Amino acid sequence: MVIVYLDRDGYYDANDTAGNHRIGLLDALYYSTVTLSTTGYGDITPLSGSARLINVLLITPLRIAFLALLIGTTLEVLATQGRYNFRVARWRRTMEHHTVVIGYGTKGRSAIALLAKNGVTKDHIVVVDPSPAGQNEANADGLTVVAGDATRREVLRRAGVARAKQVIITTDRDDSTVLATLNVRALNSNAYIVASVREENNVQLVRQSGADSVITSSSSVGRLIGLSSLSPALGEVMEDLLSAGEGLEVAERDLLVTEVGKEPQRLPDQVIAVLRDGEVFRYYDPAVTQLSRGDRLVVVRPSEELPWAPRPGTHGERTSDEED
Numbered sequence: 001m002v003i004v005y006l007d008r009d010g011y012y013d014a015n016d017t018a019g020n021h022r023i024g025l026l027d028a029l030y031y032s033t034v035t036l037s038t039t040g041y042g043d044i045t046p047l048s049g050s051a052r053l054i055n056v057l058l059i060t061p062l063r064i065a066f067l068a069l070l071i072g073t074t075l076e077v078l079a080t081q082g083r084y085n086f087r088v089a090r091w092r093r094t095m096e097h098h099t100v101v102i103g104y105g106t107k108g109r110s111a112i113a114l115l116a117k118n119g120v121t122k123d124h125i126v127v128v129d130p131s132p133a134g135q136n137e138a139n140a141d142g143l144t145v146v147a148g149d150a151t152r153r154e155v156l157r158r159a160g161v162a163r164a165k166q167v168i169i170t171t172d173r174d175d176s177t178v179l180a181t182l183n184v185r186a187l188n189s190n191a192y193i194v195a196s197v198r199e200e201n202n203v204q205l206v207r208q209s210g211a212d213s214v215i216t217s218s219s220s221v222g223r224l225i226g227l228s229s230l231s232p233a234l235g236e237v238m239e240d241l242l243s244a245g246e247g248l249e250v251a252e253r254d255l256l257v258t259e260v261g262k263e264p265q266r267l268p269d270q271v272i273a274v275l276r277d278g279e280v281f282r283y284y285d286p287a288v289t290q291l292s293r294g295d296r297l298v299v300v301r302p303s304e305e306l307p308w309a310p311r312p313g314t315h316g317e318r319t320s321d322e323e324d
Contacts, residue, residue: 035059096163098124102150102180103170104134107196107217111168112143118251126159151179153187162187169195169211174202178209185210241300249303255295262291269299 011027099120101108104127112125127138128150138145148155150171161167167184171177174197181195195211197203203214224242228235240247252275264271264283274281274288275296281288288295 032059035063095124095126095160097165098126098160098163100126100128100156100159100161100164100167100184101170102128102168103172104129104138104145105170105172107170108134108168109137109141111170112141126164128155128159151176151183153183156180156183156187161191164188164191166192166194169193171196174198174206178202178206181206181209181211247303248300250298251301252296252298255291255293255297259291260293263289264291264297267297267299269297269301271297271299273298 099115101112108127108129112127115125116122122142123144126144126146127134128146128148129135129138130147130149135145135147146155146159148158150156150169161184167188169177169180169184171180177195177197181193184191184193192213193211194213194215195206196215196217197206198216198218200216200218203216206214224235224238227238237248241250250272253269259267264274271283273283274285274291275298276288276292276294280298291297
């Protein structure tokens with residue numbers, strides 16, 4: 001623009017109302033803009049040799065550079081968007097039997113941390129969260145994130161809920177939990193749904209909406225506080241059981257071949273329940289006095305594995321449901 005203005009006498013303005021057809025500062029800016037953008041209306045034209053030489057040596061190369069930048073940027077944006085759409089489409093086709101976690105607050109993060117500790121990889125976890133803060137935190141933790149409200153079926157479809165193995169719902173409001181549970185169950189009749197509610201009187205409502213397990217956060221915290229006030233030691237033990245990665249933990253494992261026919265009380269792990277044919281039996285129930293092939297055990301064990309506490313697959317043991 002400056003160069004054009006300094007050589008303004010070499011340009012002709014066909015629309016100059018003053019009649020001298022000379023260009024001013026605004027005309028120089030206008031000419032430079034329309035020329036570099038290749039618009040070229042033709043109302044201002046170079047007449048002198050110097051003006052035409054400037055157009056040939058300076059403005060034309062700048063115009064070409066502008067076009068190359070514009071086209072390159074456009075192609076890059078289109079290519080990036082195309083790659084992203086391709087990856088998303090491929091992910092949706094291949095992702096199945098994964099875990100969908102709705103809500104990446106304190107409860108959602110804690111649930112994912114426990115899943116990761118028990119062998120669920122991050123590439124099999126999808127987070128659904130409507131808040132930018134939750135989305136950024138989940139992305140920073142290396143998780144796949146679907147932005148949106150989980151009460152909308154389209155958002156759940158994008159998260160692949162129809163092919164998910166389990167869905168964990170940890171919204172901040174019980175009414176949102178009910179709607180999300182209804183939509184998840186409508187999209188997937190087989191997924192195992194775990195939902196968290198704030199108020200205990202909403203537990204039955206969420207169960208009727210399709211949840212397999214409902215956790216009452218406020219009541220659970222209240223009971224823990226009550227236990228701690230009655231017995232500080234008992235409260236400490238219960239908090240230890242609920243804390244992942246340290247002290248004691250509650251775990252579920254397969255029954256080993258060498259444990260078939262034994263009593264739950266005689267195993268090295270502290271058995272507290274036996275899962276048989278889809279039912280949960282307390283370890284003292286007469287129905288599980290002798291353990292059978294296919295049983296699964298709920299045990300209390302140290303967080304760090306010890307030789308006396310065999311975990312299937314760790315020491316090469318055979319589980320009771322494996323073929324002979």
